[in-house]
Amino acid sequence: MPKIETHFHTKESSPCGYIPAEEGIKTFHNGGYDAVIVTDHFSRSVNGTAEGQVWDTVCDNFLSGWRAAKKAGELIGLHVYLGMELRFPYDENDFLVYGFDEAFLYEHPWIYEKNLETFSKLAHENGLLIIQAHPFREMCFAADASCLDGVEVKNYNPRHDSRDAMALAWARQNHLLMSAGSDYHQITDFSGAGIQMEHLPADETELAQWMRDEKYQILLLPRE
Structure with a gap:
């Protein structure tokens, strides 16, 4: 069965990313993956406010990592999907968003300046999926479950305690989809x-x- 990485950052578009997209894509290809979802950060703190900026330029900058990853993937036979790790200005919660294309971004300016409730309505009108990333990591909290489709119940970033057991219990309690990802930086x-x-x-x-x-199916590998 094809393996898909769900949480992947690039140096081109995420300031906390240390690996160029091409190198990261090769790592996953060599590691037996068939596809990667690029989920670079999309937020006010990373991408800036509307003041003095053009939305198309903001989108171009955000998409640069995914475009580089997609180009690299095409050369070696690894499929690369577009996603994002979205954060609104009011707290430290992060949301993995899947199901959109480039056109959706360009057509919906300043979506990261909204709030979860407003974005959730827009997302579900357009067939998008919202997965809360690491909801019980320090500085994060469980969002309104009615605005979500799922929860990242296994986050393998080695520099954070994401309290996966709490995320798993909360997902089950609220009958939400579950996902797992490397949170690759x-x-x-x-x-x-x-x-x-x-x-x-x-x-x-x-x-x-x-x-x-x-x-x-979720790939659940034990932490070493």
Whole structure:
């Protein structure tokens, strides 16, 4: 079954990313993965406010990591999907968003300046999937479950205690989808985490729909 990394950052678009997209993609390809979802940070703190900025330029900068990863993947036969790790200005919570394309970004300016409730309505009108990342990590908290589709119940970033057991219990309590990811920022973050599907989705829309329909399995590897 194809293996998919769900939480991957690039140096090009995430200031906390240390690995260029091409190098990261090669790492996952060599590690037996068939696909990666690039989820670079998208927020006011990373991408700036509307003051003095052009939204198309903000999108171009954000998409640069995904575009580099996609180009690298095409050369070696690894599928690269577009995603994001979205944060609103009011707290430290992060949300992995799947199911959108470039056009959606350009057509919806300053989405990271909204709030979860407003964005959730927009996302679900457009078939997007919202997964709260590491909800019980320090400075984070469980968001309104009615605005979410799922929870990252296994986050393998070695520099944080994401309190995965709490995330798993909360996901079960609220009947939410579950996911797992490496939260890849640097070489040591490669973990073998992610999800598996019977086939690779054709595009971002199909990826989100198959996850919504629970046509996947979680790769749960024990921490060393």
